Amino acid sequence: xxxxxxxxxxxxxxxxxxxxxxxxxxxxxxxxxxxxxxxxxxxxxxxxxxxxxxxxxxxxxxxxxxxxxxxxxxxxxxx
Numbered sequence: 001x002x003x004x005x006x007x008x009x010x011x012x013x014x015x016x017x018x019x020x021x022x023x024x025x026x027x028x029x030x031x032x033x034x035x036x037x038x039x040x041x042x043x044x045x046x047x048x049x050x051x052x053x054x055x056x057x058x059x060x061x062x063x064x065x066x067x068x069x070x071x072x073x074x075x076x077x078x079x
Contacts, residue, residue, distance in 0.1 A: 005055045007076040009069045012044040019068045020044035022075060029061045033078060040075065053078050 009020055020042050027039040033053050040051040053059070057078040063069055 004077050004079045005053070005057070006074045007039070007051060007053055007078065009042060009071055009073050009075050010049060010051065011071045012042075012047055012049060013071070016071050018044060018071065020071055022063050022065055022067050022069055023048065024065050025061065026050075027059050029059065031059050033057065033059045042069070042075075044071065051075070 012020060023041045023043050025040050027033050033039055033056060035054060035056045036052050038050045038052045039059060042049055042051060055078050060077045063075050069075060
């Protein structure tokens with residue numbers, strides 16, 4: 001048994017209060033993901049980044065594609 005892992009929106013700009021957008025999920029909600037798999041694409045002020053998961057498990061989305069998200073906020077969990 002392992003603990004749930006939170007996947008955070010990265011800090012991508014000098015202003016942590018500047019919101020970002022989750023552009024696209026690369027793995028479906030409820031799917032099994034592998035450690036280091038790319039699961040989402042995000043953007044802040046025209047800077048895009050891919051998000052990967054540090055652990056394997058079941059992916060649960062906390063936000064949906066197109067949502068505005070605070071930098072550092074939880075976007076998904078892997079259990």
